[in-house]
Amino acid sequence: MPDSKTADSKNSIDSADSKDFKAQDSTNPPLPNNPLLSKIPPKNLAIFSDVISPATHTDIVLKEVLTFSNYENKAQIPWYKTMNLIDIMKLAGYYTSWISNQEVVSIYGNAPETIARRSNLTLFTTLSGSFSEKPYDEKILPLLDRVIKDREAKMGLKTLDSTKTRTENPPKIPNEIPSENLSNNPAKNSLNTQAKTQKNFYIIHLMGTHGAFKNRYPRAFDKFTKDDIKNPDLSLEQRQIRAEYANAILYNDFIVSEIIKRFKDKNSLVFYFSDHGEEVYDFRDFAGHTGSMVSRFMVEIPFLVFMSDEFIATYPNLSQKIQNAKNKPFMSDDFIHALLDVSGIKVGEFESSRSLFSDDFNQKRIRMVYDKNYDFELRNQSDKYAKLGSRIWLHRVNSVEKLHEFSKKYNSFEIDTHFLHNGERWYFDVGHDGLGGKNGVKSINLDLDLMLENLAKIEFIREPNAEARIWLDFKNLNAKNAQNALAELKRICDKNGISYNEIIVESGSWENLGIFKNAGFKTSYYVPYYDLKNMSEKEKMAERARLKKITESKNVDFLSFYAVYYDFVKSVSDIDLLTWDEGKELWKVVGEKYFKDKKIKAVLVGESGKSHR
Template identity: 40%
Template structure:
């Protein structure tokens, strides 16, 4: 019985190689080439030697070839007419997705993803056409020529009958080959390469993401926002949200390596370092919900039922901007995107979802990109949402910032290099606003443990440590700001050593801006004379001051 089954499968394989070998190679090459380029030349293998990239690419293509062969064996069980229709559909879609993938790789360094399709879903017909025109103009003609040439080569090389038995003269080899084909089908690795599957996943993800954060936006509209007083005159208020940066690896906070050479050069009358600030959580989504709204540790209602900072600033006469180097969609990005969508202008460095590995999209790119959007004559509230020192650490900085090495653990050196680059980015933002009436607040969403006292790097509330929540909080005041608001500067200066948790950041920003809403609480503003410095700071059920601070 087993031999009959194996012989039956082998006959199917023989028939595919004799009659459908061209189709097999079209599906394999059109689907794998973009995926292989992305994986082995753009992402985690980007810094490997060329021969390793090519070897990985070829091995991956062989593995995918076997998977595609398995799919064609399954399709051969259908009637010939139905099988041919399905194969033609797969080939046609493969050509289409090949074009889309290659153009996305060229323009955004990513394959088809929900973030790209989300842009098309959110814009009107005219805006969608302009977006496509911007990135898919004459390049599409060049790509079509390339595709025609590629198709010609595929047909020229592979449009022939192949006698598979020439390569498998020993029966046991045939059995091993069949077993591997069956394994490759049920292993499902090939499915993530198959462009039809990726196309469906991206479209479905785009619809889901748009619906999810649009729903959040609709819930924001249900909130009643009451501005009690608005005496704000500050020209530029900038909030920089970092990522996974612990102050324990910053020389500004007495770390042994010089990871903040630029920030340390700034005059102490302009830059204020808060020494005892922590995040309310050790992961981004939970922090952003509290950082950007009146939602805090003591809140009883859902986070979206609290008013958010952007809506407050808009209603107070500020032009609001959200500049992000983080994902533009996905399970990890929808909360931030929903908040960003409340802004007058939301701009991403690239369009990608949470599942897209982030390589070589450095934070300075979004800083540079932001300049052309900011209206100089307006009062501006600007948010930069950076990648900061998020893992993988070595992908957070250009090679010229590869300065520090750690003999005992290379990842520590990579993290310190990421902190060094973050210093450069923050300084760059400061340079852009230092000649105007500006105040810049920099805070990391949460911290990071980097082998500080145990064999662990990362952040997880189930395994919480002080390193995961001890974050930098810096306030930069320009010379013009100091001249215009000396009493505010004095309040900031007198507050730098107070204990603080950033779920109250919205109160501090509004206090600085001289904006009061019905939710504003002066006891939660660290610069206010009535600030409550006795408030308990609890993370994951633990009292930071008694259970985590000064431990390990």
């Protein structure tokens, strides 16, 4: 960064939520929603192609972006016990300003606000909470203008020489921050503070394109409509939301460009990046961000570096280093190392191998996000990969119509069957209640053969370690029909080219599941419904012993049960588990404790659609 004697030196970080700058919308053709940033000459704007965030939520991300915390060390040392960027910049002689359009107090965590308060000056556009409507990001601009004007007035720019070179040996900053150097006096956090430095460091925290997207831009930027989204796989509602997202990006392009304008005629370096990304129906029926079902779209972020003409002229070698790093793989939890490196600031916790701009940068670092290796497990996700994931199955798919209705959303399906004889032959009747229709739902005489014939034609994308895709709830398996049922199921699979291990045969008759397992099918014991609240401890102990006996019988691969019994069933043995929680919204299911258990191999979720029976 500019020499400590240069008053007109600016270092700005601009953070918001959005998608990759080069592919803000995956429509075909791409929408022109970055018209202003696209006009900045490449020599001034370095666009990075391979940057991800360490998490999908602002609080978690900024704990690491603004400190020396990362996934490798956070188990040993809490983020708040490492040095933070604000304190370092202050000790290096920068006047620090934090200007935010996000909430002052958040239910999701307050690490950003805690770090913000370390700044010489902290300004929020509104004193709002997590659920309050936020003003448009343009409210940031007059605050930024006010701060810049005040700083320049106090520094007396016209008397200063802005052509100095960067200090060759910048001062060493101690790891332990002397308390006397850090002021918590609110009186000093005002625009009337006397300038004690000639360098400025700004953090500008935008709302960006955070959902709900339609609330992120004024009417003047309502340019794109659902008709502009040329994706035939999306519903009209999904296209509308994608259009709103595109408009939010268009407005964000304006805001970021306006911020850059304020620094382009100064000796300045401006970083822009998102704290996390957004998935917006990119490859499945989901819009938003969640750690429980993380995707590449939630962590791939835009990362731009603007260099003013004066900065390039003053630091040609450094400018070239920044340009040379554009295609290197990077995760933003190491941003503090990169910024300190280009700023010429040395602290004990700095590691050159973590700086994107260093010759020592480790390009082989494993980028882990929620225990997933991004480059191995997430990077290649596409519109045909995984759908809703191998562990999310659709409950009660008992008609060909429902199968096709949801075939683009789900990979795996549960089908209810009864094994019956029609006077001529044995067959599997598809339906929850059999021919009698005991719950008022009569059989539609749908043969499992026809059902699996249709399912076999649906493209099935295998995920690593995912095999089964058909959960067959065999309602009336018994010792008398088991052999005939096995023969018929094998015939259907052979006819339709379905591997036996793609089917889980579930039944409460565990004694008769062994022949299915020995034939190559997966098998699961159906755990009955309990009134756990009214069961005595003796009764619970007896039931656990019974279940354990079943798991040790070698007849079953899984236990399947209603999700409310998770803690009870989990305590029985180490066998793999299947469960259902179809009364709960899908995205609430993925946040449940049981879903985080790797022993849970499938969760049935309910969705009726137009053809439910």
